[in-house]
Amino acid sequence: MDNTANILELKNVQKRYKGFALDGISLRLPQGYILGLIGPNGAGKTTTIKILMNMVKRESGEVQVVGLDPKKNAKQVKNKVGYLGEEQYFYGNKTVAWTGNFVSAFYDNWDTNIFQSLLTNFEISRTKKTRELSKGMKVRFSLALALSHHPDLLILDEPTAGLDPVIRREVLELLQKKSKNEGKSVIISSHITDDIMRIADLVAFLIEGKIVLTSEKDELLSSWKRIHYKKGALGSDIVNTLTRRKDHAFGSSGVTDRYLKIKDSLVQGITEGVIKVENVNLDDILISLVKGV
Amino acid sequence: MFSIVKKNMVYFIGYCGVIFTLTAILTIILGNENAVPLVLISGVLLFMLVFGPVFFNEQYEEKHKGYDFLDILPIKASEIVLAKFGLVLLTVAATEGYLLVLFSISKIAPNDWALVRSYILMGGVVCLFFSALSYLGIFSLGYTKFAVFVMSFIVLLGFVPILIMRFYRDNMDVLVENILAFLRGVNWVAVIPLVLIGYFSLMFIAIKIKE
Structure with a gap:
């Protein structure tokens, strides 16, 4: 793993809010691995994930995502990354088909065949308005959108929060399959450690804005x-x-x-x-x- | 960026449809005999662009958390802002062009065409600046907070005619004549580039806020 190129790297990243600070976060994710970012609520997981997507601006430190600094190359980074947040936002009065068509226009590598087959596999009706989708369906739909442009890296922020066990398992298995079969790298943040336990190769514990432990999961569980x-x-x-x-x-x-x-x-x-x-x-x-x- | 334009243009097309139809009907009904109210109403309708498509689109974005959705897509903030400012500019240009052609072929106030033209163009300028300022406010405060601010501003505007009446009670005719003389004398060949520079400067500020 040490010789594998990193698809994601953070060095001493800092971000301060009133009453909270990300305090010199350093992390790395080698290509083809799944990294689980674990921490209690309010530990800074979402802030860290949003810094990777340039949705939050870091104050200092270095960040490389798919070889690029997201602060300087946000558009290019987002083009190569599939993102799934805790909340899924869509134009509620638009249909699934409209949303797919709208999103497709922004990506260089959008693959309509993959998108259509994912919709079929996830049993999502193309004519349904997005506000009519259940929480589970919205996550599946977001995942379909996130996977349809051949991303090199998947960034997932609490993707399984609020999902029933069946859909949770389905989502996790899909991520594991993408990593093992297609060599996709995944960073997944969660306070549900069962999810990380099930799929992650590497784990990082984030507590009160600090990475307190990073390790290969199996090594960690042996120690x-x-x-x-x-x-x-x-x-x-x-x-x-x-x-x-x-x-x-x-x-x-x-x-x-x-x-x-x-x-x-x-x-x-x-x-x-x-x-x-x-x-x-x-x-x-x-x-x-x-x-x- | 074209996808953003396409998504936003529905309200703008609707606005143009309503304005074009309404002013055509008014022109037929009022005609040259009522040129003053016709032109005044057209100017007010032109200004409705701000409270129509601009506000409707931003209300829609806020209702559906549209900017959060767009934030995860590979699109620059500058492209989103450019699409919005571009649509306003195009709509103002199209509406002004339409009104000027409509009034010209309908021979509305042919003896004072310079004033009619100036009034319509000035309406466009006001519309552009209010739209730009609205985007700055919405990007800074969010739609809901900004809408409250605008409502308060509109209430305060109600006092403007009272103040004008108070200070110009005896010289109202002079004031009106001065305004009309000013409008007749505007050199639009020089003013339009300045207006565009001002508008694009506000657009760049909006981009900085959005980033």
Whole structure:
């Protein structure tokens, strides 16, 4: 992955609002990968995504999207990017067909065949007015618009928020297929960590305007574990590094981010039954990062 | 950019249809005998461009969050603004051209044609500047806030005739004569390029606001 060219790169990007600041965000996404941007509400995910689309102007730092600075080349960047926001805006009194036709005029590589086949696959009526589409249908329609101009990169801001599980799964599977089969790169922001868990290759945690952790997802899940232990089974050097420590009937438990390093020292306790190691999910990691000890 | 023009032109075409028909009917009904009210009404109708297509289009954009939709598409803010300003300019030019031809072939006030021509052209100038200022206001404040501001402005405008009456009570004829003399004396060959420079300058400010 290290040798793969980056389709997206942010270096020390800053943006200040009253009461909130993006504080020197640095991120990179190699071509063909899916990056999940995880963070609680108000962490700065949407601001970061909008900076990539030049919908919000950064104050400092460098941004490259498909090899271009979106601040200087917004039109060219948008031409090569498929964007799906949390809210979908259309001219409500216009039909799906009109909207597709209107949008097509702006893209150099618009592919009507792809658009028509996506509408068919998503079961979206061409004659329906866009205001008559349900939330799920609007997301599907936006996705059809975002995919019909052969984008090199898909930028998705909370695309599955408010969707029912069936449509959520369908959207995620489509994104995964686009990445694996067509080599499309995807950055997806969400506070629903299940979505990221399902499709992302890389994850970045954004908390209070700062990237606090970036990693390959599998590597992250190998390093982060919950350890249950009986009193005295773990050395204080390890106990002191655990987050989210709790006492319960079995003994105590806590989350570690250095399981691979301490793994060998736990073997004896595991054999004796005084230590148990459990997998964590991205939710647990997010909560550990947000709440710490 | 043509897609933006195409999307916005519906209201402008509707406006032209209404204005062209109405002024033609008025010209037939009022004719040369009532040239003054005919020309005055035509000027007012010309000015309705601002509160007609310009405001309707922007209300439509706000209702559907059109600018948020356009923001994700590969189009520059300058292209959107250019399309809107261009449409206003074209509509004003077409309406003025139509009115001048209509009044000319209908022989409306042939003895004071310079005044009729000047009044129609001045109506166009006012219309262009109010449209441009409206776009600046809408891009800065949003349609709803700007509409409230305009309504307040219109209410305040109601006091203008009262002030004029107060200050020129005894010299009203002189004031009217001065205005008419000014209109007759405007050198439009020199004024039109200046008007266009002013209009395009406001357009560039609008682009900066939109960016």
